[in-house]
Amino acid sequence: MSRRRFREMENNLPVNIHEYQELAKKALPKMHYDYINGGAEDEHTLRDNIAAYGRILLRPRVLVDVSNINMSTSLLGYDMPSPIIVAPTGSHKLANPEGEVATARAAASCNSIMVLSFSSSCRIEEVASSCSAIRFYQLYVFKNRDVSATLVRRAESHGFKAIVLTVDTPMLGRREADIRNKMVAPPNENLEGLMSFDDLDSTDGSKLEKYARDTLDPSLSWKDVEWLKSITSLPILLKGIVTAEDARKAVEVRAAGVIVSNHGARQLDYAPATISALEEVVKAVAGAVPVLVDGGVRRGTDVLKALALGARAVMVGRPVLFGLAARGEAGAKHVIEMLNRELELAMALCGCRSVAEVTRDRVLTEGDRLRALL
Ligand SMILES: Cc1cc2nc3c(=O)[nH]c(=O)nc-3n(C[C@H](O)[C@H](O)[C@H](O)COP(=O)(O)O)c2cc1C
Numbered sequence: 001m002s003r004r005r006f007r008e009m010e011n012n013l014p015v016n017i018h019e020y021q022e023l024a025k026k027a028l029p030k031m032h033y034d035y036i037n038g039g040a041e042d043e044h045t046l047r048d049n050i051a052a053y054g055r056i057l058l059r060p061r062v063l064v065d066v067s068n069i070n071m072s073t074s075l076l077g078y079d080m081p082s083p084i085i086v087a088p089t090g091s092h093k094l095a096n097p098e099g100e101v102a103t104a105r106a107a108a109s110c111n112s113i114m115v116l117s118f119s120s121s122c123r124i125e126e127v128a129s130s131c132s133a134i135r136f137y138q139l140y141v142f143k144n145r146d147v148s149a150t151l152v153r154r155a156e157s158h159g160f161k162a163i164v165l166t167v168d169t170p171m172l173g174r175r176e177a178d179i180r181n182k183m184v185a186p187p188n189e190n191l192e193g194l195m196s197f198d199d200l201d202s203t204d205g206s207k208l209e210k211y212a213r214d215t216l217d218p219s220l221s222w223k224d225v226e227w228l229k230s231i232t233s234l235p236i237l238l239k240g241i242v243t244a245e246d247a248r249k250a251v252e253v254r255a256a257g258v259i260v261s262n263h264g265a266r267q268l269d270y271a272p273a274t275i276s277a278l279e280e281v282v283k284a285v286a287g288a289v290p291v292l293v294d295g296g297v298r299r300g301t302d303v304l305k306a307l308a309l310g311a312r313a314v315m316v317g318r319p320v321l322f323g324l325a326a327r328g329e330a331g332a333k334h335v336i337e338m339l340n341r342e343l344e345l346a347m348a349l350c351g352c353r354s355v356a357e358v359t360r361d362r363v364l365t366e367g368d369r370l371r372a373l374l
């Protein structure tokens with residue numbers, strides 16, 4: 001590439017996640033963009049996941065020497081240069097033909113942990129051999145438990161370091177854009193030889209929803225965490241918890257971590273925005289295990305707010321897919337880098353030199369403002 005062309009591209013690089021979203025919308029067929037961007041039913045929670053961050057204000061402290069900012073932290077004993085992790089999202093080949101392999105390389109080049117989705121469009125083995133990095137594997141439990149168990153064993157034997165069990169999806173949420181578009185997901189190559197999907201074509205509506213209805217086990221319950229423990233020695237994080245009651249149960253069943261998530265508002269509409277549910281969960285867990293959060297993180301300041309409310313790390317879903325759709329691996333990498341740089345700046349401007357200094361008093365929540373009026 002000529003130096004001039006390179007400079008042109010550099011000058012036109014998106015400067016924030018919103019611009020990546022615009023580019024992704026232009027780049028993708030409507031069915032695929034709607035699948036990635038959409039939420040369940042009225043999309044109330046989808047809007048609120050983002051809006052709730054906007055209702056939290058920052059309380060910066062000044063005249064702190066911030067010439068060195070250290071964003072590093074650790075999770076399950078693994079050191080991370082920043083608390084930003086790639087959330088599990090299915091079917092990356094919808095965004096880019098290289099799929100999860102490109103995303104894995106992008107995350108690895110930022111030393112960021114990636115959680116590979118059970119609904120990955122690339123094979124576990126292919127992702128594992130594409131680059132070396134710490135990776136976790138997200139699990140759905142199918143009616144046919146052998147299928148899920150086989151994938152867990154494959155992930156474990158290919159070096160994945162933890163299982164993220166998604167607990168908010170006994171059935172797929174009602175995503176009306178997908179129904180209208182008759183959404184078809186690319187084949188999950190990991191399931192080749194394990195199951196067949198003959199009658200999906202007969203469905204008039206979201207084929208993804210039909211596939212989920214046929215496969216996901218709606219009887220999954222707390223006792224099944226024991227089953228999962230019996231088939232893997234990896235630590236298990238539970239993803240999709242938004243209440244103190246369930247957070248306490250997660251600790252009781254000895255989960256290694258809790259992820260406050262509403263599945264990017266794709267499951268139960270009118271579930272709370274995750275940043276509004278975070279503190280309740282953090283208090284209930286009382287330091288027993290790390291608490292992560294995802295949903296609506298679009299800015300470094302959002303990450304800082306989540307850390308201040310007790311999150312050990314945050315996961316980002318759609319932003320990485322927007323980057324991938326817009327510019328492939330380079331775009332996904334740029335998205336992670338941009339969020340890291342924004343977090344660094346937010347920490348400096350708030351007078352926080354390390355994540356340990358991002359304390360509760362750096363944020364003013366809606367609850368704080370209401371309590372101040374009493
Ligand atoms: C296109 C898409 C696919 C997703 N696929 C999965 C999945 O396979 N497994 C899972 O546990 N969560 C899945 N999620 C939810 C994400 O892990 C995460 O909770 C959510 O994207 C966070 O919200 P954000 O997109 O606003 O960052 C998916 C989300 C999106 C947008």
Ligand SMILES: CCCCCCC(=O)C(=O)O
Nearest residue numbers: 090119140212215216266
């Ligand atoms: C096996 C069920 C399909 C899951 C589709 C991926 C997903 O979680 C999503 O939110 O979309």
